[in-house]
Amino acid sequence: MNAPLTNTVALIRSDAEALGVAEALAQVLSPGSAERDRERRLPHSELELFSHSGLWAISVPKAFGGAGVSSITLAKVIARIAQADASLGQIPQNHFYALEVLRINGSEAQQHRLYGEVLAGKRYGNALAELGTKTALDRNTRLSRDGEHYRVNGRKFYATGALYAQRIPTLAVDDEGRGQLAFIPRQAAGLQVIDDWSGFGQRTTGSGSVVLDNVPVDADDVVPFQSAFDRPTTVGPFAQLLHAAIDTGIARAAYEDLLQFVRHKSRPWIDAGIDKASDDPLTQQEIGRLVIRLHASEALLERAGEFVDRAQAAPDEHSVAAASIAVAEARAISTEVSLLVSSKLLELSGSRATLAEFGLDRHWRNARTHTLHDPVRWKYHAIGDYVLNERLPPRRGTI
Incomplete structure (x- = not known):
C-alpha cells in the first residue's frame, strides 16, 4: 500500500471527481494484485482504502447527500478498479445493487438512514444466491x-x-x-x-x-x-451493467499486460530471425484483432450505461427493456473479449505467464470464473428475440 489509511471518509461530489479518484486508487491497488491472488491474501486494508476514498457512496442520490453519478460513470469506475484488481472490482457490485433496490423500493426514512451509513463509509455485502433450489430464482430462506x-x-x-x-x-x-x-x-x-x-x-x-x-x-x-421486478425498474439491467464493467476491466488488464510482455519480456522470436516480438507480423495481427474487440466492449459498456440512465430517469416497459437489451449486448461482448484477450495472453507469452514472477494466468482465471455468473448464451437469445420479434426480455437480475 502506498497511501495511508485515515478515519475520514471522503465525499465525492461529481462524476469527474469519481473518475479521478478511481484512477488514483487503481494506481495504488494494481501493484499488489498478482501477489494477493497468488497468496489468496484477503484485501482488508485495500478495502478500507477503497471505501474511505468515497467511491462506495457515489451512487447515493444528490437528494441524500451523495454524488448521484451516472450509470456510465459508475460502470467506468468499476471497470477501472477491476483492471487494477479483478476481485476488488467485483466486491462492491452487490453493494451498489442493494443501493439500487433501496433507491427504487425503500421508504424515504430507510433511504435517509441507510444512505447515511454508506456516506459514512459502511460497506454492504450480499446473501442472495442459494444451492439446492429448483431454479436459480427460487429461495428457501x-x-x-x-x-x-x-x-x-x-x-x-x-x-x-x-x-x-x-x-x-x-x-x-x-x-x-x-x-x-x-x-x-x-x-x-x-x-x-x-x-x-x-x-x-x-x-x-x-x-x-x-x-x-x-x-x-x-x-x-x-x-x-x-416488487422491483413485478414492475419495470432498472434493478436488473443495473446489476448486469456492473458485471459487464468487471469483465471489461479484466479484459483491459490482460491486454495491457500482453502489450508489456510482448514488448519487453518475450524472446522466442529471436530464433526465428525477428529482433522483437512486436515486429512479428502474426503477433501484430493478433494484437490488432484484440484491440478492436476491446474497444468495442468499452464502447458498448458506455452505450449500455446511457440506456440505463435514461431508464432510471423515465422507467417504463419499453425504456427498461431497451436498457436490458443494451446491457445484454455489453455483457455478451465483455464476456467474450475478457476470455479472448486473457487466453491470447497465455498463448503469446507461453508458459512463463504462469510463473509467480508474472502471474499473468490470473486474468484468464478471473475472466473464466466471473463470466460464469450467468449464461451469456441466453443474452444472445434475448437480444435476437427482441430484434426479430420485438418481444421484451424478462424482468430479472440476470438480463
Missing part, C-alpha cells in the same frame, strides 16, 4: 414475523463481499411468499459468514457462505425486493 420485527432462517452461498461488510442485504421470502431484502447488520446474533470460497479465479472476493439461524431483523431494515 425465510423471513418470518416475530412480533413487530422478523427472524431470518436459511443458508446462502456465493455471498460476494459479505466477509468484508458491515451489513449483509439478504434475500428472503416472507410469510406471504414475497421476496424481501433484509439489510442485516454483520454482527447480528445467529448470522455466520464462512470463508469457504475456493474458486480458481476471483480468489479474494470473499464469495463464501452465509448461515442465518433465527437471525433477528428490525422491520425498518426490510425493503421490498420482488
